[in-house]
Structures are given as structure tokens and as C-alpha cells.
Amino acid sequence: MKTKIFRIGFVVAVLAALAMLAGCAATYTGLRYKDLQVQNKMSASIFLEPVSPAQRTVFVQVRNTSDKPFQLQGDVIAALTARGYKVVDDPNQAHYMLQANVLSVGEADKSAVENAQTAGFGGVLGGAAIGGLLGGDRAVEGAVIGGLAGAAAETISGALVKVVTYMVITDLQISERSKGGVSEQFNSNLKQGTGDTTISQRTASSAQWKKYQTRIVSTARQTNLTFQEAYLPLRQGIAQAIGGMM
Structure with missing residues (x-):
């Protein structure tokens, strides 16, 4: 008993x-996690040479190859304009060329x-x-x-209580016009069929642009977060990170 x-x-x-x-x-x-936490981390830092105000011109091209609508170009242009840059439509008239591609947008699962x-x-x-x-x-x-x-x-x-994290991955290339010209070399290996045969190609050329590349990983995290709530802060955070490099 x-x-x-x-x-x-x-x-x-x-x-x-x-x-x-x-x-x-x-x-x-x-x-x-009651408050929204937004973070942006870059894979590499980019350092550009200081230029005169007359050269602070930039051509902006933002693409989105993810499976979700993510309109980033307007935010990037606003961030650059706020920092004193003039955005132009013709790359031939620009001292800088900024190209970005939104690769992935989605929820990153995390335990509550x-x-x-x-x-x-x-x-x-x-x-x-x-x-x-x-x-x-x-x-x-x-x-x-x-x-x-x-x-x-x-x-x-x-x-x-569910902690939800949304992540956006953006590839970024900034090109800076060079007075003396830039020598470029491209190497590629092309696979033939399903076997192990490949064709190696090497191409050399000259260009007017010095190119810098980095990747931005952006996250928004909060309890019970929806994509609609994370959308604007993520866009603004990425635009601010891009503007801070210029």
C-alpha cells in the first residue's frame, strides 16, 4: 500500500x-525574443577609395531570383541618396556600379x-x-x-512559444571605375555529358572597372513572427548595410 x-x-x-x-x-x-531582432552579416568587407563629390555617382541594378517577391531596389536607392550619392540610369555616366541579387528568402527553422x-x-x-x-x-x-x-x-x-527566424541571402558586387584600366582573366571548366570529360577555358580581357564582391546574410527573429512583419525591417536592414559600404 x-x-x-x-x-x-x-x-x-x-x-x-x-x-x-x-x-x-x-x-x-x-x-x-519578444522584440524583433534584425542582423546583417557580410562574408567580406569592401573598402572603396574616397572620391570627390562630383564622382559620387552610382548605377544601381537589383535583381531577385528567389521564389518570393522581395523589392529591394527602392530601399537601396534611398539609402545611397541619403549618403549623398546621385543615382544615374546610364552606367557610362557612373563612377560606381552596384549590382545585387537576392538569392534566397525564407524561414530558417529554429527550436522555440x-x-x-x-x-x-x-x-x-x-x-x-x-x-x-x-x-x-x-x-x-x-x-x-x-x-x-x-x-x-x-x-x-x-x-x-515559437521563435521564428526569416533569412535573406543577397550577393553583392560593387564596381569602381578605374582610370588606368583593369586586366581580367576568366577560368572555367565545362562538363561534357554525364562522364568525367571537361573542357577548360581561359579568357583574358581588359576592363574599366575594379570589382568587389561580398555576400550579405540577413536575419529577422521574434516570437511568432510572420513574413509580413519581417519584410520591411529586412529590406531596410539590407539597404542600410549596402549604403554603409559606399
Whole structure:
């Protein structure tokens, strides 16, 4: 009889711990990501030579090859204009040529509870530690059940509060007009059929532009974020990052 009462009490304690873990993890995540967080990271820095105000002219071309509508050109032009650049329609009249391509737009899946940042609340390790505190000859049993409770708490908290991250990947090329000309060499390997045969090509030419390339990875993260809410901040963040390089 005492054993049965002990088991019932044990189950009640585990359920109470489960509810506590789920509630704490969901509350922690909700508070941490309640505000929209937008970040832009570039794969490489671009440094342009300072020029006179008369040379602060730029031709802008922004394309979108992703599967979602993402209108970025207007924001980029506004950011450049605010920094004193004159946007021209003819590349022959420009000192700089800015070309961007939006490669990918979409949601990057993330767990609502991040184990590394919620140690002791939503993860399996926290649940196992609580179970182990029962002690005695039931310590092992408690650790196993506690571990399962911790995993269940993580799942429940993830259902209560979902942290959504949207990511945009943009390739960027900035060309700067060169007075002395630039020597270019292109190397390519073309595959023939389904075998291992390839054709190597090498082309040399001269150009008037010095070219710089980088990739911008932009993210917007918030609890229960929708794409409509992330769309404008992502556009403005990317435009600001591009404008800051000029």
C-alpha cells in the first residue's frame, strides 16, 4: 500500500516538475525574443577609395531570383541618396556600379527552446537532474523519468512559444571605375555529358572597372513572427548595410 502511495506521489511530483519546466522555458523564450531582432552579416568587407563629390555617382541594378517577391531596389536607392550619392540610369555616366541579387528568402527553422541557453529549464539534462534528486534506490528510476519529463517540457514549451527566424541571402558586387584600366582573366571548366570529360577555358580581357564582391546574410527573429512583419525591417536592414559600404 505504501509502495502504491509512493508511486502515485512520485508521478504527481514529476507532472508538477514537467509543468514548471514547460512554463519556465516558454516564459524565458517569450521574454528573450519578444522584440524583433534584425542582423546583417557580410562574408567580406569592401573598402572603396574616397572620391570627390562630383564622382559620387552610382548605377544601381537589383535583381531577385528567389521564389518570393522581395523589392529591394527602392530601399537601396534611398539609402545611397541619403549618403549623398546621385543615382544615374546610364552606367557610362557612373563612377560606381552596384549590382545585387537576392538569392534566397525564407524561414530558417529554429527550436522555440534553445538547449544551450536554457540549461536547467527545458532540456533533457535539467529534467534528469531533478529526477536524480529523489535519491535512494529509486534514484536511477527518477533520473530516467525526469529525463523524459525534461524532454516533454521542451516539446510543450516549443508548442507554446515559437521563435521564428526569416533569412535573406543577397550577393553583392560593387564596381569602381578605374582610370588606368583593369586586366581580367576568366577560368572555367565545362562538363561534357554525364562522364568525367571537361573542357577548360581561359579568357583574358581588359576592363574599366575594379570589382568587389561580398555576400550579405540577413536575419529577422521574434516570437511568432510572420513574413509580413519581417519584410520591411529586412529590406531596410539590407539597404542600410549596402549604403554603409559606399
